[in-house]
Amino acid sequence: MKDIRLKDFPTFIRSTNPDEFMFNFMVDSVNASNHKASAILLNTFESLEQQVLNSLHSMQQLPPIYSIGPFELLTHQIIPKYNNSNNLITSINSSLWKEESGWKEWLDSKEPQSVVYVNFGSITTLTQEQFMEFACGLANSKKHFLWVIRPDLVKNSKYDAPILPQEFVIETKERGMLVSWCS
Structure with missing residues (x-):
């Protein structure tokens, strides 16, 4: 063939x-x-x-x-x-990544169909600019969200893991959950 x-x-x-x-x-x-x-x-x-x-x-x-x-x-x-x-x-x-705990309980505490789930999978990488644009979009959405941020999500990062600005953390602390992996 x-x-x-x-x-x-x-x-x-x-x-x-x-x-x-x-x-x-x-x-x-x-x-x-x-x-x-x-x-x-x-x-x-x-x-x-x-x-x-x-x-x-x-x-x-x-x-x-x-x-x-x-x-x-x-x-x-x-x-x-x-x-x-x-x-x-x-x-x-089906994942080789270690799953974090606590996200299921957090998700169960929210109304059905009220949470945005963001997961780029096991192999996708983003630039720092794309990562920050996505963070801004989630912050501006005013929605609850569960965001999976693998340590290697941002390519060519000078840090061990992606870094989010303090403003994002403050803006979303009541409605967002960040995990390094979940199913």
Whole structure:
């Protein structure tokens, strides 16, 4: 079978960074195995990434593609586990990042559908300018928010983790929660 080339992907899923590890890993994995694979399973769902899936379905050199995600929701439905207090907990975590505690209780204390959830995932990075623009947008929104800020979210940062201005912290202390990771 013909190798998948970056130019075969639509513009909206092409990586602008030639060193984009996860994108290149996916392309290399498909190229290495698509002659053996009878199908490709993706951790997504049709309504979220319809254009991408349509584009991939149209690529004749690929085996059938099935969207079977999001896995995070499936783990809660099909793989139960109980802790020592006989409380149901999830036994599978799809993330390699350590999850912080306290965010679920904070979220449960808010009205349903009243919190903005911001998470750029495991591999996306932002410039300091993009990070600050997003912070300003959240501050100006006047909404409750749960923002996942990984230590490596801001690329080329001179600090160990992204730094938010004191004004942001003061403005949002009653309505925002910042965590380094949560599901």
